[in-house]
Amino acid sequence: KTRIILDVDTGIDDALAVLYALLSPEIHVEGLTTGFGNIDVGQATENTLRLIKLANCGYEVPVAAGAAGPLKRDYAGPVPHIHGHNGIGDAELAPTEQRPLQESAAEFIVRKANELPGELVVITVGRMTNLALALQMDPSITGKIRNVVVMGGTVFAPGNVTPVSEANLWGDPEAAQQVFRSEVPLTIVGLDVTLQTRLSRGHLDQLRRLAPIDKQPIVDFLHTALERYFTFYLEQNQYLGECPMHDPLAVLVAVNPSLVNTRVMHADIDCGHGLTAGMIITDRRVNPMVGREITFCLEVDADRALRQMLSVFL
Numbered sequence: 001k002t003r004i005i006l007d008v009d010t011g012i013d014d015a016l017a018v019l020y021a022l023l024s025p026e027i028h029v030e031g032l033t034t035g036f037g038n039i040d041v042g043q044a045t046e047n048t049l050r051l052i053k054l055a056n057c058g059y060e061v062p063v064a065a066g067a068a069g070p071l072k073r074d075y076a077g078p079v080p081h082i083h084g085h086n087g088i089g090d091a092e093l094a095p096t097e098q099r100p101l102q103e104s105a106a107e108f109i110v111r112k113a114n115e116l117p118g119e120l121v122v123i124t125v126g127r128m129t130n131l132a133l134a135l136q137m138d139p140s141i142t143g144k145i146r147n148v149v150v151m152g153g154t155v156f157a158p159g160n161v162t163p164v165s166e167a168n169l170w171g172d173p174e175a176a177q178q179v180f181r182s183e184v185p186l187t188i189v190g191l192d193v194t195l196q197t198r199l200s201r202g203h204l205d206q207l208r209r210l211a212p213i214d215k216q217p218i219v220d221f222l223h224t225a226l227e228r229y230f231t232f233y234l235e236q237n238q239y240l241g242e243c244p245m246h247d248p249l250a251v252l253v254a255v256n257p258s259l260v261n262t263r264v265m266h267a268d269i270d271c272g273h274g275l276t277a278g279m280i281i282t283d284r285r286v287n288p289m290v291g292r293e294i295t296f297c298l299e300v301d302a303d304r305a306l307r308q309m310l311s312v313f314l
């Protein structure tokens with residue numbers, strides 16, 4: 001099993017990533033860490049705790065709450081028009097008695113990286129703040145973490161906050177830059193591939209028909225939460241009855257790298273305050289001089305990824 005920490009700003013697609021990770025037989029979730037982004041960190045943490053109860057995965061999964069805002073900027077605030085007022089499309093989840101750990105998300109990442117040298121895969125699907133803080137706390141973990149897989153950024157696809165910037169990197173460019181400039185192995189699952197991997201209403205109907213009775217509460221949740229997401233993409237005139245599986249794809253790729261074609265490029269992050277805030281700058285010159293080697297996912301077998309994702313609910 002792949003041992004992962006999944007760092008989330010729970011979020012509708014974050015919720016799917018969490019449920020997938022918890023239910024996948026190929027994954028052991030060492031812990032979930034939370035931060036600000038789609039919603040404030042308090043609500044992201046509560047959503048995450050409740051999802052663990054919903055998933056009922058059969059083992060204990062600790063949650064460590066993390067950053068409430070970016071390293072050097074102000075938090076731009078939640079996005080209810082995308083993720084609903086509670087971050088999960090206004091779906092109601094049953095409360096749980098589980099509470100977050102005493103240690104912070106960054107402390108948790110540092111501890112686990114040291115406990116599991118060479119084994120731990122850290123997947124970030126929100127702002128990269130918690131991971132940047134962990135690297136500040138203990139730079140030696142760059143040599144201990146097996147891989148960092150990031151949902152964030154874009155190389156060739158248009159951005160989703162500015163023409164060139166994606167939300168997770170835009171939301172804390174300095175954090176992203178620190179991770180990009182560190183020596184930790186880094187795989188980027190950005191909009192180039194996540195926009196190609198879209199769940200449809202048809203997929204959800206299939207789940208309704210095929211999921212066993214014990215999974216139906218999860219299917220109910222997905223129906224309610226994803227309705228908000230479908231509506232957003234419809235309001236944008238972007239997709240009709242479909243929504244991109246940004247965050248789940250990062251988890252899928254972390255465990256099944258054959259789902260994507262990758263290209264290693266030199267890259268860095270722009271920390272400006274205008275349109276390029278959080279933009280990935282790739283240096284594709286013959287003799288690159290900017291940034292360091294980073295693995296970018298550029299093509300995806302979307303059908304296989306979606307089938308793999310849905311299989312854990314069946």
Ligand code: BDR
Pocket residue numbers: 011012013014038082125126151160166167168246247
């Ligand atoms: C990313 O931004 C958030 O809204 C999603 O949860 C995803 O992590 C996509 O740009």
Ligand code: CA
Pocket residue numbers: 008009010011013014037038125126247
């Ligand atoms: Ca997210």
